Amino acid sequence: MKRKLRNWYTYASPVTLYPLVNRLIPWFAIPSAILFAAGLYVGFVVAPTDFQQGEVYRVLFIHVPAAWMGMLLYVLMSVYASLGWAYNIRVSSMMASALSMTGAMFTLISLVTGSLWGRPAWGTWWVWDARMTSTLILLFLYIGFIVLQMSIDDPRRADRAGALVAAVGLINVPIIYMSVQWWNTLHQGATIRIVQQSTIAPPMLTALLLMVAACWLYSVAVVLARLSCIMTEREHFQVAE
Amino acid sequence: MNHTVYVWGAYAVAFAAMGIEVWILMKRKQSVRKPKSGNQP
Amino acid sequence: MKATSAHGVIFRWLIWREILLSWRRRADLFSTLAFFIVIVSLFPLSVDPDARLLRSIAGGVLWVSALLSTMLGFHRMFSQDFADGSLDQLILLPQPLFLTVIGKVAAQFLLLGVPLVLISPLLGLQYGLTSTATLQLASTLLLGVPVLILLNAIGAALTLGIHGGGLVAALIVLPLCIPALVFGAGGNISLVGAVFALTLAFAPPATAAALRISLE
Numbered sequence: 001m002k003r004k005l006r007n008w009y010t011y012a013s014p015v016t017l018y019p020l021v022n023r024l025i026p027w028f029a030i031p032s033a034i035l036f037a038a039g040l041y042v043g044f045v046v047a048p049t050d051f052q053q054g055e056v057y058r059v060l061f062i063h064v065p066a067a068w069m070g071m072l073l074y075v076l077m078s079v080y081a082s083l084g085w086a087y088n089i090r091v092s093s094m095m096a097s098a099l100s101m102t103g104a105m106f107t108l109i110s111l112v113t114g115s116l117w118g119r120p121a122w123g124t125w126w127v128w129d130a131r132m133t134s135t136l137i138l139l140f141l142y143i144g145f146i147v148l149q150m151s152i153d154d155p156r157r158a159d160r161a162g163a164l165v166a167a168v169g170l171i172n173v174p175i176i177y178m179s180v181q182w183w184n185t186l187h188q189g190a191t192i193r194i195v196q197q198s199t200i201a202p203p204m205l206t207a208l209l210l211m212v213a214a215c216w217l218y219s220v221a222v223v224l225a226r227l228s229c230i231m232t233e234r235e236h237f238q239v240a241e
Numbered sequence: 242m243n244h245t246v247y248v249w250g251a252y253a254v255a256f257a258a259m260g261i262e263v264w265i266l267m268k269r270k271q272s273v274r275k276p277k278s279g280n281q282p
Numbered sequence: 283m284k285a286t287s288a289h290g291v292i293f294r295w296l297i298w299r300e301i302l303l304s305w306r307r308r309a310d311l312f313s314t315l316a317f318f319i320v321i322v323s324l325f326p327l328s329v330d331p332d333a334r335l336l337r338s339i340a341g342g343v344l345w346v347s348a349l350l351s352t353m354l355g356f357h358r359m360f361s362q363d364f365a366d367g368s369l370d371q372l373i374l375l376p377q378p379l380f381l382t383v384i385g386k387v388a389a390q391f392l393l394l395g396v397p398l399v400l401i402s403p404l405l406g407l408q409y410g411l412t413s414t415a416t417l418q419l420a421s422t423l424l425l426g427v428p429v430l431i432l433l434n435a436i437g438a439a440l441t442l443g444i445h446g447g448g449l450v451a452a453l454i455v456l457p458l459c460i461p462a463l464v465f466g467a468g469g470n471i472s473l474v475g476a477v478f479a480l481t482l483a484f485a486p487p488a489t490a491a492a493l494r495i496s497l498e
Contacts, residue, residue: 040252056244059251066255105262109255116251120244137457144454148440151450160495161440165454168436168488172458175480179461179473186468218259225266232273 032217039210066110073103081163093159104142300389314355340409356434379490439492
């Protein structure tokens with residue numbers, strides 16, 4: 001039992017973690033590609049046409065997973081950063097930095113796809129509803145984290161400063177969301193919801209879940225790849241060819 | 242109204258972004274490996 | 283009993299020191315105030331100065347301008363003390379660092395925040411606000427500007443000594459200011475008060491932690 005515990009702790013060292021990370025990447029990349037293909041197949045071929053929105057609703061299968069990944073990765077980023085700060089684990093902070101880019105990218109994708117969905121469905125390129133506005137603010141939170149880390153030269157200071165920003169951001173997310181909702185109800189015109197809560201046919205749900213899983217696996221693969229790059233750049237250890 | 246343009250556009254943007262991310266990562270991995278042999282402190 | 287009075291003495295001394303030092307550089311204060319006035323006056327020039335339109339955007343304009351002005355004025359909150367070494371001494375004071383931060387923020391509010399709040403009714407005149415609306419707006423600013431200063435302190439502490447730190451600090455702080463902005467511009471004094479209470483609780487410790495991070 002004690003030996004097993006000691007084994008897990010050794011992975012906090014970059015030298016031990018690095019080969020593991022590199023071995024893991026294909027195990028996530030390939031299933032991700034398969035799930036993307038499966039999700040798109042079910043979403044486009046199997047799922048029926050929505051009687052309210054026609055074919056346009058199919059953007060949902062990339063918009064919703066991207067939005068969820070954006071939010072999930074922010075939470076993960078904050079957690080890893082805080083752990084790295086609290087317990088002084090470098091690798092944990094590196095993981096947070098690795099997560100930030102992917103999270104920001106997914107948030108951006110969700111904003112763009114949301115806009116491209118809104119135009120044909122509701123006639124406007126942008127809808128100032130609570131969810132889209134909150135997603136935009138989430139993007140700002142990511143950008144703050146990334147820019148802060150880019151502008152600090154000392155890596156340990158960058159890690160800790162990022163952890164503080166991420167933690168403060170995480171605490172503020174519920175407050176920001178509530179304030180945006182309040183603002184939205186104050187100025188509410190017509191009730192517009194990006195995701196209709198109408199009946200979701202089983203094939204639609206399947207496609208959605210497949211796409212979420214695909215995005216999730218993609219994120220793991222990409223973040224691990226970025227982590228491996230960060231480890232090599234910062235730790236200067238020999239990279240075995 | 243040709244709404245399928247929007248669907249195609251949305252997926253194109255999403256997969257292009259993911260592709261660019263992967264491409265940037267691969268380039269980063271390459272550049273990290275190259276000067277390693279000469280980088281002894 | 284003695285310990286508390288010692289804290290009180292240090293706290294009051296801190297505020298007095300801050301006021302004195304900032305007053306010696308009062309050009310900064312005046313220019314930030316002037317900036318606030320100019321921006322607020324610029325908005326009607328950029329839109330159709332229709333009375334109804336102006337009344338409806340007044341809260342938003344004043345709040346955004348206050349936000350930008352405090353952002354402009356406060357990213358250097360700690361840099362003077364950092365440059366001459368007194369920041370290290372302030373951290374070593376026998377009082378908790380977050381109290382020191384509160385002292386600094388309070389001083390800055392007295393120097394810059396209060397004039398800003400007092401000027402806002404005059405600017406409200408430019409936008410044709412009724413006296414009740416003006417009072418409401420000024421009240422939200424009275425409770426909200428401390429929030430902005432408290433949040434800006436976090437950004438200032440995090441970006442100490444970084445080139446172009448002002449922009450980075452602004453990027454970090456702006457999303458955090460959104461609740462205060464939304465509630466303030468919307469005229470809800472009690473919600474701004476709630477945000478103030480919350481921010482007063484978490485921002486000074488966060489700033490203290492940020493100072494320690496930046497000074498390691």
